[in-house]
Amino acid sequence: MKELFSKKVLSIITVSSLSLAVGAWAYADDALKQISAYQNAGITIKVNGSSVDLSSEDGMMYPIIYEGHSYVPAKALAEAMGGTVKWNNDTKSVEVTTGGAVPSGAGIPSKDNSSTAPAAKPAAGTGKGPVAFYTPATPASTMFEENKKAAAEVLKLYAHALKTGSTTELEAWMKNNFQESEWGSTSYETASSGLSRTLEAYREEYDDQVLRALADSLISKADSLAFNEESEYSDDTYAKDLEYFVDVEGSGERGMFGVYFFYKLNQDTNKFYFGQAAFY
Structure with missing residues (x-):
């Protein structure tokens, strides 16, 4: 294992002002207005103290900042408050309700419809998965930031495998x-x-006591998102590699564990998809 030292960096972002516009308008050519706005990936939206999940099948739905106001996705916010959203084409309105099933051109938010049932939550211990898809316009730096929590969750599963030798949870995650x-x-x-070979190598080199201590250190660092300076990303035309490494120490040993997230371009859909992970 490679000896390293790391610095722990914590970034806390708060939102002091939020404006939400949800309603109806008369849909016609003269109702559309092209504007210049900013998408701010640094804003966190919270409902009752819990962060709103802004992910979607098309990527992250970050707030839009226009003339000093924040516009957030109606779907994400409504669902965080236990409601649902649908686009009513007859009345040209975005309708927010507090319950009930929701049935499945510029200016029409056709992808704001909620699913007929709330998305299933991951089973306890399986961890939150990475963002599934990205458009080619998304820089690798953004992908790297958005997947930090997913990397931390899977590293904790990796730590469990290091302690027990069981790959069941990690394989289920994959x-x-x-x-x-x-x-x-x-x-x-x-x-x-590849995972099996990596675990076998570690368990041959270190006894159970050392591996437990290092794995506990990995869990602690992952919980704090304490990725070290070796963590980086590559931004190529057909592939995006995100690398997350954590310094660990225990039982007189110190070293580094990590995970690689590999995104590949699907040339049929023209989207980068999460295709593979490898563990260090």
Whole structure:
């Protein structure tokens, strides 16, 4: 294991003012107005103290800042408050309700419809998965920031595997989160084989006491998102690699564990999909 030292950096972002516009308008050519606004990925939206999940099938739905006001996605906010949203094309309105099933051109928010049932929450201990898809316009730096929490969660599963030798939870995480390529295949078998070899090597080199101590250190650092200076990303045309490393120490040993997130371009859909992960 490589000896390293790290600095812990914590960034706390608060929102002091929030404006939400949800309602109806007469849809016609003269109702549309092209504006110049800013998308602010640094703003966190909270409902009753809990952060709102701004992810969607098309990527993150960050607040838009226009003339000093914040405009947030109606779907994400309504669902965080236990409601649902649908686009009513007959009345040209975005309708927010507090319950009930919701049925499934510029200016029409057709992708704001809520699903007929709330999204299933991950099982306890499985961790929050990475963002599934990104457009080519999304820089790797943004992808890196948005996936930090997912990296921390899977590193905690990795720590459990280091302590127990069991890959069951990690393999379940990979099966649940790997997206298919344009050929309908995933990299699960390759990733699972690589994981098994990595764990075998660590467990041959270190005894259980040392591995437990290092794994506990990894969990603590992951909970704090304390990624070290070796953590980085690459921004290529057909692939985006996100690398998250954590310095650990315990039982007189110190070193580094980490995970690589690999995004690949699906040239049929022209989107980057989360295709594989590898562990260090």
